Amino acid sequence: MITPQAALELAQRAVSLTHADEAEALVIAEQSALTRFANNRINQNVAEDDVLLSVRAVIGQQVGVASTNRLDDESVAACCASAVESARIAPADPSFPGLPDYEPARDSMRAVEATRAFDETARAQAVGAIVAESASRGLTCAGKIRVSEQVIAVANSRGVQQMAALTGAQATVLSMGETGSGWASFLSRDASELDAAALGTEAADLAVRSADPTDLEPGVYPVVLGPDAVADIMDFLAYTGFSAKAFEEKRSFMSGRVGTQVFSPLVTIIDDAYSDTAIGATFDFEGAPKRQVPLVTEGIAFQPVTDSYWADKAGYQNTGHALPAPNPYGPMPMNLEMIEGENTLDELIGSIDRGVYVTRFHYVNVEDPVRVTLTGMTRDGTFLIENGKLTRPLKNLRFTQPIVEALHDCDGVTAERKFVGTEESASLVPALLLAHFNFTGQTS
Amino acid sequence: MRDLITAALEAALAAGATYADARVVDSSREELRYSTGRVEVVERTDSVGIGVRVLADGAWGFASTREVTDASAVETARRAAAIAKASALVAGAPVVLAPLEPATGTWAGPCEIDPFAVPLETKLALLEAADAAMREQPEVSITEAHFGCYRERKWFGSSEGAFTEQSFTETGAGIVAYAIDSDEVVTRSYPNSHGGGWKQAGWEYVESLDLLGHAPRVAEQAAQLLTAPLVDPGVVDLIIDGSQMSLQVHESIGHPTELDRVLGEEAAFAGTSWVRLEDVGSLTYGSEHVTVTADATVPGSLGSFGFDDDGVPAARDVIVDRGVLTGLLSSRDTAPALGRASNGCARADGYNRIPLVRMTTVSLEPGTWDFDDLVADTGEGLYIETNNSWSIDDKRLNFQFACEIGWTIENGELAKMVRTPNYTGITPKFWASCDAVCSKAHWDVWGLNNCGKGEPMQVAHVAHGAAPARFRGVQVGVGR
Numbered sequence: 001m002i003t004p005q006a007a008l009e010l011a012q013r014a015v016s017l018t019h020a021d022e023a024e025a026l027v028i029a030e031q032s033a034l035t036r037f038a039n040n041r042i043n044q045n046v047a048e049d050d051v052l053l054s055v056r057a058v059i060g061q062q063v064g065v066a067s068t069n070r071l072d073d074e075s076v077a078a079c080c081a082s083a084v085e086s087a088r089i090a091p092a093d094p095s096f097p098g099l100p101d102y103e104p105a106r107d108s109m110r111a112v113e114a115t116r117a118f119d120e121t122a123r124a125q126a127v128g129a130i131v132a133e134s135a136s137r138g139l140t141c142a143g144k145i146r147v148s149e150q151v152i153a154v155a156n157s158r159g160v161q162q163m164a165a166l167t168g169a170q171a172t173v174l175s176m177g178e179t180g181s182g183w184a185s186f187l188s189r190d191a192s193e194l195d196a197a198a199l200g201t202e203a204a205d206l207a208v209r210s211a212d213p214t215d216l217e218p219g220v221y222p223v224v225l226g227p228d229a230v231a232d233i234m235d236f237l238a239y240t241g242f243s244a245k246a247f248e249e250k251r252s253f254m255s256g257r258v259g260t261q262v263f264s265p266l267v268t269i270i271d272d273a274y275s276d277t278a279i280g281a282t283f284d285f286e287g288a289p290k291r292q293v294p295l296v297t298e299g300i301a302f303q304p305v306t307d308s309y310w311a312d313k314a315g316y317q318n319t320g321h322a323l324p325a326p327n328p329y330g331p332m333p334m335n336l337e338m339i340e341g342e343n344t345l346d347e348l349i350g351s352i353d354r355g356v357y358v359t360r361f362h363y364v365n366v367e368d369p370v371r372v373t374l375t376g377m378t379r380d381g382t383f384l385i386e387n388g389k390l391t392r393p394l395k396n397l398r399f400t401q402p403i404v405e406a407l408h409d410c411d412g413v414t415a416e417r418k419f420v421g422t423e424e425s426a427s428l429v430p431a432l433l434l435a436h437f438n439f440t441g442q443t444s
Numbered sequence: 445m446r447d448l449i450t451a452a453l454e455a456a457l458a459a460g461a462t463y464a465d466a467r468v469v470d471s472s473r474e475e476l477r478y479s480t481g482r483v484e485v486v487e488r489t490d491s492v493g494i495g496v497r498v499l500a501d502g503a504w505g506f507a508s509t510r511e512v513t514d515a516s517a518v519e520t521a522r523r524a525a526a527i528a529k530a531s532a533l534v535a536g537a538p539v540v541l542a543p544l545e546p547a548t549g550t551w552a553g554p555c556e557i558d559p560f561a562v563p564l565e566t567k568l569a570l571l572e573a574a575d576a577a578m579r580e581q582p583e584v585s586i587t588e589a590h591f592g593c594y595r596e597r598k599w600f601g602s603s604e605g606a607f608t609e610q611s612f613t614e615t616g617a618g619i620v621a622y623a624i625d626s627d628e629v630v631t632r633s634y635p636n637s638h639g640g641g642w643k644q645a646g647w648e649y650v651e652s653l654d655l656l657g658h659a660p661r662v663a664e665q666a667a668q669l670l671t672a673p674l675v676d677p678g679v680v681d682l683i684i685d686g687s688q689m690s691l692q693v694h695e696s697i698g699h700p701t702e703l704d705r706v707l708g709e710e711a712a713f714a715g716t717s718w719v720r721l722e723d724v725g726s727l728t729y730g731s732e733h734v735t736v737t738a739d740a741t742v743p744g745s746l747g748s749f750g751f752d753d754d755g756v757p758a759a760r761d762v763i764v765d766r767g768v769l770t771g772l773l774s775s776r777d778t779a780p781a782l783g784r785a786s787n788g789c790a791r792a793d794g795y796n797r798i799p800l801v802r803m804t805t806v807s808l809e810p811g812t813w814d815f816d817d818l819v820a821d822t823g824e825g826l827y828i829e830t831n832n833s834w835s836i837d838d839k840r841l842n843f844q845f846a847c848e849i850g851w852t853i854e855n856g857e858l859a860k861m862v863r864t865p866n867y868t869g870i871t872p873k874f875w876a877s878c879d880a881v882c883s884k885a886h887w888d889v890w891g892l893n894n895c896g897k898g899e900p901m902q903v904a905h906v907a908h909g910a911a912p913a914r915f916r917g918v919q920v921g922v923g924r
């Protein structure tokens with residue numbers, strides 16, 4: 001694995017080889033391995049080793065990008081020349097503000113040795129512990145354990161020089177019986193925190209509890225969403241609403257509504273790359289340090305995240321949320337948090353006379369970006385709530401729900417939160433009580 | 445490359461493999477994108493690497509590296525063997541591969557005008573003009589015009605003696621207009637949403653699309669959609685255009701008939717299938733009008749190749765024959781469960797991914813109807829075009845799609861425009877309600893280059909032949 005210093009030197013060499021007015025080079029090196037299991041056995045087991053060099057050349061306000069994973073001298077020079085050639089031909093973008101200036105980032109060395117050392121034998125042993133919890137109850141389980149080590153370096157001709165060493169460990173477990181299923185997930189920088197048997201038990205217990213599901217007439221019900229379901233909602237808020245590009249193009253639910261009450265006062269959402277659990281780099285792919293950004297404060301829309309381009313265009317500070325150039329999607333928050341509330345999960349469930357508990361969603365998609373109207377299915381543990389208790393499992397339900405409206409009517413937030421997602425993008429989220437949620441169909 | 449691949453295979457066998465294959469993939473990509481008057485993307489990328497897949501102790505292992513040297517190929521093969529042996533620590537029945545005569549040969553996809561050789565200025569000028577033409581419509585505030593091309597050379601060898609070399613050139617382009625007011629965003633795309641149209645072809649495909657000619661119509665429809673009503677909730681007779689039919693086939697026939705999903709191998713991520721192994725040969729999947737093929741030999745389709753990534757020669761197989769399930773998409777390591785040879789659907793997304801069961805060109809075969817006759821015959825109903833969003837459950841039973849645009853059908857004619865009409869259904873009930881498919885004259889092959897599956901994620905380039913088709917009694921206007 002290339003060292004952070006070597007990655008930075010490669011980036012700086014590429015900048016020096018890029019004969020343009022301005023130049024930027026991004027190096028992303030990754031060694032990762034993923035052990036997949038299904039039908040209570042390991043079915044796929046892979047490892048990869050790659051390095052990406054991406055070069056952005058700027059001539060006036062003309063921009064070109066080239067990238068390669070060939071790192072011999074000739075190929076690196078060719079990549080730099082290709083970026084310059086593209087920039088020469090690309091029409092000028094009058095809004096292009098230039099590359100960002102250097103500002104140091106902190107806490108960028110986050111690699112954990114235990115994750116690096118979590119090899120194929122350790123992963124197989126962990127899978128064995130997970131599988132045993134399902135197999136012993138006559139259940140079938142599937143899932144994955146992934147470990148990765150990443151080195152990121154960014155340099156540009158204005159003096160940016162950032163490097164990071166990162167690790168990530170992820171596990172998911174789906175346990176299935178004849179009629180029910182359960183889910184459990186784990187995400188951390190540190191693979192040694194994985195308690196494989198406990199994860200296997202959590203999924204298997206839920207599979208047993210969700211057996212023999214029953215029907216529920218579609219309609220509008222109060223709902224308690226577990227953290228995995230809330231994380232899905234956060235992903236779509238990020239995708240449709242929290243980017244300064246969507247905001248400026250008036251495609252975001254926050255467009256024109258900054259300073260107004262968009263959600264319940266119980267809902268506060270930030271992006272924070274520096275929290276104890278946060279995973280990934282503390283600078284963005286332009287090398288700008290990530291700032292902690294209040295996106296929605298006590299239900300009031302505050303601001304979107306930016307990169308250098310959209311900060312300049314929107315008149316906000318650069319919050320350090322650029323994706324790799326060229327980036328047609330705009331800036332994106334990668335470390336979302338919903339701030340904890342004061343309730344326990346039992347209190348949220350206990351406050352409902354008749355409603356639905358959702359463990360997680362499946363295959364969610366956007367039907368209307370402005371209201372963030374989402375449709376998707378429930379999966380792996382959907383329960384009817386009656387008189388403040390989970391009474392019986394339900395067959396999977398389809399929902400079609402404007403999420404802005406649902407979060408406006410949020411009546412409870414748990415104090416306990418869970419870290420959900422992938423090494424690239426994850427959320428720290430509580431469970432939520434939403435007063436109205438529109439279930440529009442059921443699979444019988 | 446033969447020597448490099450041979451070195452990897454010999455190293456794998458020496459490390460205890462009972463079977464090994466190795467793929468070297470060398471790829472290049474160019475992406476150009478204009479948005480609302482500014483050039484947003486001018487990017488060229490290239491990538492190379494080798495992946496080695498090994499069966500040892502009855503279990504799979506795979507490793508890959510970007511270093512394409514004899515030494516790294518050998519080291520990667522040894523690593524793959526070590527991973528396979530670790531897999532065997534939590535193994536079920538040993539992996540069995542369907543028998544195969546080792547393939548040798550070369551294959552190249554069609555390409556008349558090399559899209560990489562067309563001057564950047566020419567390509568950018570077309571996008572700039574198409575982008576500008578859409579912005580003539582005042583209600584349209586965001587526009588996009590995009591072009592992409594992809595080239596791949598792939599060498600494959602196996603320890604059974606296979607050695608193949610293939611090359612692919614894919615080209616795509618499209619335009620999108622967004623009209624936005626205070627609380628509404630509507631989208632209109634051409635020739636398709638989610639990335640435009642894609643073929644295995646060269647620049648000639650982009651020329652055939654006539655982006656500039658379609659731009660005014662696309663923008664005008666986007667503007668009209670802003671004030672168009674939503675579809676009234678209810679149950680209607682629905683005619684679905686070819687592009688949306690291609691996605692309907694993809695999600696509710698293509699994925700559920702992937703044999704790895706049927707066997708539970710994808711349960712934790714993509715999901716399983718409502719189809720069971722024992723259903724093959726007897727399950728009524730749809731009406732007599734529903735015949736579906738999986739065909740890797742369709743000229744110019746993203747789903748075509750000479751050999752799949754197991755080394756199986758390209759084939760055509762009937763998956764649904766006049767409504768009855770007759771086959772499944774398979775690979776060498778899944779086909780034995782069906783008691784058949786692989787029908788050649790093992791495909792990997794690059795050198796650093798393993799082959800999975802993927803779609804090729806999975807098509808709803810054409811019927812006999814002329815489109816105008818079908819609308820006239822429908823009398824009262826709804827016609828919809830171009831996907832806007834999609835969602836389907838983990839067994840591929842309960843789906844909901846929204847489209848960009850629709851028109852009510854009144855007195856046998858297209859009448860009132862409706863915006864973002866959605867519909868929902870249950871897979872076998874929905875396909876059973878299909879009572880008409882338009883003829884070959886209305887049938888086209890739609891390329892999709894964004895089919896996600898697997899962990900680590902793989903994005904496959906697949907395609908679907910489809911023509912407009914009619915479905916009786918479909919629920920529309922859901923949750924509106």
